[in-house]
Amino acid sequence: MDIKSAEFARGITGTNKILEDNKSQIAFIGRSNVGKSSIINLLANRKNLVKSSSKPGKTRQINFFLINKKVYFVDLPGYGFMKMDLKRKEKIRKLIIWYLFRSEVEIDKVVFIVDAKTGPTDFDIEMLDLLKKSERKVIIVANKIDKLKKNDIRKQISKIEEITGYSKIIPFSVKKKKGKNELLDRIFNNIEKSKIF
Numbered sequence: 001m002d003i004k005s006a007e008f009a010r011g012i013t014g015t016n017k018i019l020e021d022n023k024s025q026i027a028f029i030g031r032s033n034v035g036k037s038s039i040i041n042l043l044a045n046r047k048n049l050v051k052s053s054s055k056p057g058k059t060r061q062i063n064f065f066l067i068n069k070k071v072y073f074v075d076l077p078g079y080g081f082m083k084m085d086l087k088r089k090e091k092i093r094k095l096i097i098w099y100l101f102r103s104e105v106e107i108d109k110v111v112f113i114v115d116a117k118t119g120p121t122d123f124d125i126e127m128l129d130l131l132k133k134s135e136r137k138v139i140i141v142a143n144k145i146d147k148l149k150k151n152d153i154r155k156q157i158s159k160i161e162e163i164t165g166y167s168k169i170i171p172f173s174v175k176k177k178k179g180k181n182e183l184l185d186r187i188f189n190n191i192e193k194s195k196i197f
C-alpha cells in the first residue's frame with residue numbers, strides 16, 4: 001500500500017478545472033501546527049513535498065498533490081492560528097467550507113487531524129458536525145501521541161471519540177512514525193485499486 005510518487009500539482013483559492021478532472025480527492029484538514037504537512041510528507045515518503053514550517057498559518061490556499069499520478073491529496077489551509085487577524089481567519093474558514101461543502105466536487109474522504117493532547121478545537125467540532133450531516137467519509141487522526149504518557153493514550157482517544165461522536169480514531173505520531181499504515185489502509189480501502197495504482 002506504499003505510495004510510489006508524489007508531486008505538487010496546483011494551489012487554488014477558488015473554482016478551478018483541477019476540481020473536475022475525475023481523480024479521487026482525499027482532503028486533509030486540521031488547525032495550524034497540528035502536523036498536517038508532516039503527516040502528508042510521511043504518507044508520501046517525502047521529506048519536503050509539503051513545506052512543514054515552524055511558522056504556523058503560512059499556507060493560505062488549497063494545495064493539490066498528485067499521488068501515484070492518479071489521486072489527489074488536498075491540503076486545506078490551516079486555520080485558527082492565534083496571531084492571524086480575524087479577516088484572514090474568516091477568509092480561510094470560507095475557503096474551507098466552500099471546498100468541503102459547496103464546490104461541485106466529489107471528495108472521497110476527509111482526513112481530519114486533531115491534536116491528541118489538546119483535543120478538538122471549537123472549529124474542529126463545528127466542521128466535524130457539518131461533515132457528519134453531509135455524510136462525508138471522515139477519518140479522524142489524533143496526532144502527536146508521543147506527547148502523551150503511554151497510559152494516557154487510550155483514555156485520551158476515547159475522550160476525543162466521545163467529544164466528536166466519531167469512532168475508530170487513529171492514534172498517530174509523525175515523530176515516532178506511528179499509525180502510518182493504518183491511515184493509508186483507511187484512506188485507500190473502498191477506493192477502486194485502478195484509481196490508486
Ligand SMILES: Nc1nc2c(ncn2[C@@H]2O[C@H](COP(=O)(O)OP(=O)(O)O)[C@@H](O)[C@H]2O)c(=O)[nH]1
Nearest residue numbers: 032033034035036037038052053144173174175
Ligand atoms: N512531537 C511531535 N511533533 C510533531 C508531530 N507532527 C508534527 N510535529 C511538529 O509540529 C510542528 C508543526 O508541524 P506541521 O506539519 O508544519 O503542521 P501544520 O501546520 O499542521 O502543517 C512542527 O514543528 C512539526 O515538527 C508529532 O507527531 N509529534
Ligand SMILES: [Mg+2]
Nearest residue numbers: 036037051052
Ligand atoms: Mg502545513
